Amino acid sequence: MTEQIDGIDPSVPPSGAGCVECDAAGGWWVHLRRCAECGHIGCCDSSPSQHASRHFRSSGHPFMQSFEPGEDWYYNFGTEEMYSGGPELAAPTSHPLDQSVPGPAERVPADWRSHVH
Template structure:
């Protein structure tokens, strides 16, 4: 393997339908990202906790992809580039029934203000 290929394991399933750390802490997220090496699902940089980026920095797993329905893109933190990647182990996104932001029952009424939107 060369380049980003060594950072992508297509057969590894995602860790679940939501951000691992937000689920543990009872927090919420705006959008979700998937680590292409270990399957860890983390919240995006526009979320309060930026767990996807924190995971990448803590582990050295440098490639993520979107975990949003109908979004197909990969991001390499090391080269700061977006690219097309291989098809990964299903599911390829959180359930369509899951709200954005989500999960619905934990999203505060003033979520846009909290995110500076």
């Protein structure tokens, strides 16, 4: 039997392949994070809009997992702790391999480095 952790639901799939709010607004991101409780995909704190952090503040869902290929670490916004692994979440576990970083490519400004945190 797999241990249950409050704030992590391994059965919930991700909300999509990119940051929900950036996609809706025509924005872009540096890296993606996945809420381990509800599957919301948000952009990282280096991104201009920092939607993963905003999701934590509005929802109270503490655990985010990297949504980058080859990465499985978790971050707990409530305790500000990182974990080098944890429960495997429902597939897919990252954005598509052919998706650009930063992305999506057609929305990333030429001077993108001057917009990151």
